[in-house]
Amino acid sequence: MSSFRFPTLLRHAARRAGYQGSGPTMHATSDGFVWVVNVQRSHDGVHFYVNLGAHPLGLLPDVGLASTFKEYQCAFRTRVGERWLREPFSEDVAPLFTQAEAVFRREVQAGVENLRTIAPQDAVVGTYHAEFHSLLFARICEACGWNEQALRFVDWGYPRTRPRASAVREEFALLRQRLTPA
Template identity: 30%
Template structure:
């Protein structure tokens, strides 16, 4: 499978849910926050990472209204959001791995969106959802910058 096909699969999953594409990043305006799904090419080989990010309304972030994923104040890799599925996610995103057929990879990536990416983003549709997730430990292995915690009225970690 080539990287363009992987990108196309992302668009097919995200566009019907209201995400708009810019490069290899998809954006969706939710109630009081911007949601970001980013497909990042690995520097170390033929694989990708899936990055999920959020910008609460009212935060000053470079690049708004469509900041780069790394500019977002709240960020998590899909493998950190689902550590028990890390091996599966990594295998699906090694797009030149010939041990998996294109059909298997396509079905796996579609399942990854259905079972992981979309439910994760759908659970975090409001600022209150995001605050509860941070307080509840969902972002334990993530990047939540101090200014974002302060903006949300959360104590430092």
């Protein structure tokens, strides 16, 4: 089985949007984020999926990792449309990608900005893994310098953490320690 290649017209559109790289994943860094576009082969070999991801640079342990960050590691992820047909590849795919990618960037940036003032219970949708979302949002707030809001997410998420989730509880404790003035 040959390796899957990024469709040429899509690669050109991604490059025009500032992405770099080779293989099925390309990266861009701007506005405090690493932006990732990934092309994923479907099981039938005739179609593929276009996945977008964004992750705040402030949450990376090393900014040098931005060029190797995977879409599935991103804090924010989406899939552009449904399956895309591999061949024949239409010329109107580039504008479709460009528009979808621009909308994704605006939504991520607006969502992060919204974290500054939203009540934690309104930011975390549902209760399934609410502690992970709360911890992520607290980290994003900390990276943005919104320490009081980060503490609100910590205070809301910690009591919802399952007792056996000791690593998550420890992450909350370490974050609280960093955020609480001495």
